[in-house]
Amino acid sequence: MKDPVQPISAGEYTNRRSFLRKGVVVTGAATVGAGLLSRGVPLFGQEDENSGKLTKGDAAILRFLAAAEILETDLWQQYNELGGIQDSEVPGGSGSPVYIAALKVLDGDMDQYIHDNTEDELTHEVFINAYLASKGADTVDLDRFRTLPSSKAAGAQQIGRLTNIMQLTVDTTWWTRYRSRTQNPDFGDTLPQAVPSLAVGQHPAIPRSDADLTPSDHIQAIANTAGFHFATIEQGGTSLYPSLAQRVTNVEVLRVVLSIGPTEAMHFQTWQDKAGNAPALTDPKDPTLVFPNLNAAPFGGEDFQTNLIMPEPTVFLSRQFPTCSIVRPTHTKGAAIGAAKFLTASGLFMGQSKEFFAFLSDLAEDADDARREL
Ligand SMILES: [Fe+2]
Numbered sequence: 001m002k003d004p005v006q007p008i009s010a011g012e013y014t015n016r017r018s019f020l021r022k023g024v025v026v027t028g029a030a031t032v033g034a035g036l037l038s039r040g041v042p043l044f045g046q047e048d049e050n051s052g053k054l055t056k057g058d059a060a061i062l063r064f065l066a067a068a069e070i071l072e073t074d075l076w077q078q079y080n081e082l083g084g085i086q087d088s089e090v091p092g093g094s095g096s097p098v099y100i101a102a103l104k105v106l107d108g109d110m111d112q113y114i115h116d117n118t119e120d121e122l123t124h125e126v127f128i129n130a131y132l133a134s135k136g137a138d139t140v141d142l143d144r145f146r147t148l149p150s151s152k153a154a155g156a157q158q159i160g161r162l163t164n165i166m167q168l169t170v171d172t173t174w175w176t177r178y179r180s181r182t183q184n185p186d187f188g189d190t191l192p193q194a195v196p197s198l199a200v201g202q203h204p205a206i207p208r209s210d211a212d213l214t215p216s217d218h219i220q221a222i223a224n225t226a227g228f229h230f231a232t233i234e235q236g237g238t239s240l241y242p243s244l245a246q247r248v249t250n251v252e253v254l255r256v257v258l259s260i261g262p263t264e265a266m267h268f269q270t271w272q273d274k275a276g277n278a279p280a281l282t283d284p285k286d287p288t289l290v291f292p293n294l295n296a297a298p299f300g301g302e303d304f305q306t307n308l309i310m311p312e313p314t315v316f317l318s319r320q321f322p323t324c325s326i327v328r329p330t331h332t333k334g335a336a337i338g339a340a341k342f343l344t345a346s347g348l349f350m351g352q353s354k355e356f357f358a359f360l361s362d363l364a365e366d367a368d369d370a371r372r373e374l
Pocket residue numbers: 069072120121124237264
């Protein structure tokens with residue numbers, strides 16, 4: 001059962017104030033019921049969250065990005081505990097040697113890359129909240145939603161989680177989206193899945209317990225799922241930052257967004273290359289899960305070829321322009337709520353409370369209400 005991102009009720013909206021940490025600098029500027037909330041949610045005289053010295057829009061964009069980074073950190077932390085390198089930079093867990101070995105079929109450095117991606121997300125989260133606080137703006141805290149179970153496999157910490165990477169439905173259309181020379185979702189185009197069976201059903205991307213460590217093709221299917229999920233997550237960040245940057249007002253906030261966003265693209269580029277090394281196989285414990293040979297019929301050709309990891313040029317802004325190698329999509333309208341819905345549809349939040357979805361949805365709507373103020 002998946003909870004969609006629900007439209008929020010007024011009661012849920014007013015409750016969420018308590019989840020925002022108050023900024024360090026108190027400006028005393030109450031921002032009550034401003035017209036920015038164009039969706040028309042009544043505030044019932046409640047104070048809006050504090051934007052400090054930032055515009056309301058910039059603070060809302062940064063708060064949504066802080067939430068997204070907290071969620072990213074949570075899922076990457078779970079990968080690192082079992083499949084990465086646990087050290088002083090990324091502590092927690094002690095590794096699952098069989099899972100690590102399966103991941104290394106995709107690349108011998110997978111544990112290092114998982115560690116580094118995890119640390120990057122942690123620094124994004126901490127930096128954005130610290131920046132908000134430095135401007136006297138409210139920050140984001142999701143700790144009360146750390147309620148989901150950990151993997152029972154040896155190597156994982158037993159702590160509450162924000163995200164669930166054991167029942168994923170992984171969208172792999174980014175594979176063909178970045179290979180197409182004629183299509184772009186910003187024009188309404190839809191692209192085919194690289195691994196159609198990952199896009200339906202529910203699949204673990206980490207061993208749920210040590211029972212998932214055998215037979216070898218089963219743990220390899222789990223590692224393959226992780227390999228594609230890594231890229232699915234990071235291509236999302238690659239689009240999210242430029243999509244929201246278009247509505248930032250302050251030049252320094254723009255610098256923050258433009259400096260973090262491309263690191264998501266660096267992650268995506270790496271993971272796309274590794275996903276192409278996932279061996280073709282059928283999961284013996286779930287024969288509906290099939291990883292095809294993407295270089296052979298009925299796949300193959302430029303839309304599937306595994307070594308085409310640089311973005312192919314495609315249509316941008318208008319089909320009248322020459323094609324261009326670009327990040328896609330980057331439309332700004334509804335970008336934050338789109339990201340929240342995309343993550344929710346993947347099963348990443350399966351088991352989360354109604355309150356969680358209301359809070360996430362509200363942060364996303366505030367970010368999407370942001371407008372450039374010139
Ligand atoms: Fe990030």
